[in-house]
Amino acid sequence: MSSENSVPLLSQKHSGIPENLLEKAQNAKALIYETRTKSSSTRQRLPVIPQGIERGKFFQALDELQQVLGNENVEINDKPLVDGWYMEHPNTHDMMPILDDEELVASAVVYPSSTEDVQKIVLWANKYRIPIFPISMGRNLGYGGAAPRVRGSVVIDLGKRMSRILDINPDDYTCLVEPGVSFYALHETIQAKGYKHMWIDTPDLGGGSIVGNTLDRGVGYTPYGDHWACHSGLEVVLPTGEVIRTGMGALPGNNTWQSFPYGFGPYSDGIFSQSNFGIVTKMGMTLMPNPGGYESFMYAFEKDDNLAALMEIIRPLRIGNILENVAQVRHAIQSIAVKGKPRTAYFSGEGPMPSEIVHEYLRTTTIGDHAWLYYGMSYGPEHIRKYKLDIIDQEFKKIPGARKVDPATLPKDEYFWSRDRIAAGIPDLVELLWVNWVPNGSHVAFSPVSPIRGTDAMKLFNMGKRLHDKYGIDFFPAFCVGLREMHLIVEIVFDKNDSKKRKAANDCLREMIEDAAKEGYGEYRTHLVLMDQVAGTYNWNDNALMKFNERMKDALDPNGILAPGKSGIWPARYRGRGWELTKSSGNGSEGNGVAPSMTMKL
The missing domain is CATH 3.40.462.10 (FAD-linked oxidases, C-terminal domain)
Structure with a gap:
């Protein structure tokens, strides 16, 4: 397959490549397709319906969501699964599957444009008890990519329409970004603004989301390499649809949200890292001063x-x-x-x-x-x-x-x-x-x-x-x-x-x-x-940590709709029904149904 100029540019797409890396990206793509023998699937597929909801009810729910977000922002996953490559990756499944392609696959993908849209999606999911799985950009390759843990979940692609750099402060070396901002995008923007005194910290590949990488506690290679330690301030949609801001963001009119992470009282940011306790829609980061050589x-x-x-x-x-x-x-x-x-x-x-x-x-x-x-x-x-x-x-x-x-x-x-x-x-x-x-x-x-x-x-x-x-x-x-x-x-x-x-x-x-x-x-x-x-290995004191996580999950997400199974944390509806994948469980990712959840007041 010829690479030609088909690699998307950052100037054209939030997930694109900077122009100075285009030739390198074209060469990388060509090498990948030279060794690819797996044929592109052309088999027509029916969408996978999540367990616990009738097929007719599911499509009725999607119709309702289309009316809220617009038809073009709700896509049913009924097409062949195309793996693509790093710069043109899927948001419907894992492009590097360990299991069968159809195991970890989405039923649909939705594209919010704002925190308010995310709230609407969360309330919709609670109404119909449909599992949702948020991704920032879906480039967490080697760890599952954009795939949802529960087959048939609706993936919330936050990156496509929520890709704004909301603020870069050249005085205190901070920024505020949405989930669709890649390391490429932040670096290019800083350079375009002429802020030569500021650096970003990037992982090995720069196309991933700053928000997604940080929430998964990824690392880079400058002295600011611990990304989670360098974040300051989150805006989060909870599984019940409420919105909170952590740290100084809880103080109306504050001016230190990106420069002091703790605020007052318990430090809650940690529960939104590697978890299924909320959907982060904004995040602050500190930037590194140019060291002068x-x-x-x-x-x-x-x-x-x-x-x-x-x-x-x-x-x-x-x-x-x-x-x-x-x-x-x-x-x-x-x-x-x-x-x-x-x-x-x-x-x-x-x-x-x-x-x-x-x-x-x-x-x-x-x-x-x-x-x-x-x-x-x-x-x-x-x-x-x-x-x-x-x-x-x-x-x-x-x-x-x-x-x-x-x-x-x-x-x-x-x-x-x-x-x-x-x-x-x-x-x-x-x-x-x-x-x-x-x-x-x-x-x-x-x-x-x-x-x-x-x-x-x-x-x-x-x-x-x-x-x-x-x-x-x-x-x-x-x-x-x-x-x-x-x-x-x-x-x-x-x-x-x-x-x-x-x-x-x-x-x-x-x-x-x-x-x-x-x-x-x-x-x-x-x-x-x-x-x-992996979660099962952190089992000190009769699995005390997982029991704590489960209590928190059930309190914050009573209907069990947000990313069930993420980090091994299953809501009550799924527990005890064989959803866990372990060394001895076999390679089927689904369990035996879900329990009815208690009605939540919306």
Whole structure:
């Protein structure tokens, strides 16, 4: 398939690409379609009706909603499921499914234009007891994308018509955005306004929603990399249709909503993060001051077991802020995969690629042979950077064979330069390329949290390697190091058109979750299909936390209409009816009906 100029531009569409990244996006799209063997579905489909509502009643309800929002803003999902790709993704299902395509699928998609429209949709859902599933932009790929957890839910696509940057304050370095604002859009707007003194913090790919990424506690790679810690102020539609503003936003006429997150009384923002307790329609964020200079650096380490010593060196430097950003320690095989070529360009055998082939290829590259690469950045004027970089160099070179890679030797298409841009708050698109490792490339992530300790890093690495070998999957580990913890991000790349490969990915993930939990490692984020299992590992004191979450869910959402099952939190209507997906439950995502809910006064 030709990429041509079909990639949407940001100037044309809220979910589009900045013009300066267009060629990169066209190339990425071309590579994806070159390896795609899954045929585009042309089968006419009937919409999936959510359990608990009669088909005739469902269409009657949709007719009513069309009258409220306009016919063009209520779309029935009765067309073939088209997977698309990152920049042209679906909002009806998961474009990278672990289960069958038809498992996690929407019945319809609606497009509100305002908080008031969201209120109307919520009240409508309560009236008919129809499950709704809000998305910001639906680019949470690797964790479920735009798919609803309950089959037949109505997806609320907040991004399409709620994509305004409501405020950028150049004096206190803050902004206020709606769910449809991408990292691309905020960066481009700041640049257009000439605010050179302000940076944004961006994740690996810049096309996702700032609101959605932050609510899911995603990270970026500047010193402002903890996005949830950098937000300030939410506007939320509750499952009953009421609207609240958190923090200082509850004070009429306040002037500090984006600069002081707490306000007065209990701090409620947390219950809207990774939850199904409300729909966020506005969010404030802090922006980073331009540090007056920056310098990326990269170190190569020779052996897999150098990881233990490296983490012991990283920990005090990170806590002491000598290592300033959320840095990445990535495994050697990813140095190959991120070039965007299929694995068959290097190895055509079955099972994991042998390490000798990985290292044989790396010896021919500019970077040279290695087991691990550390990507980091130093910020500030040159003399301050030099002071910190000298300390880092002295400490890292305590590991035998460690070497600093000279950026001047690297070609402009080397992955190092993408990390350089991202760590400087400039969104990019390169990270997508390793999905081309297999035909119909899809990915799903295993993301446990651990202390920054060598023993923990090696324990997780060895566990992941053992289980990937067991299931015949190439092992892609990367450690993202925070201030006092680190996230191991393992991306399983699989062929979504091969049911055996999907099952191997699912089985491997479930076994890693179970084994990690036994060692005290819990995931910070997970795919929709895995949420029940992950939530079940946080079971201290006879599942006290889940019982608390369920009580809160039933109080805030008495009819159980908002994103049932999100983060493993099921409303009373669904509990005890087999909706949970666990290691032993099989791969059907639906349960045995729903209980009638109590009538709520609207």
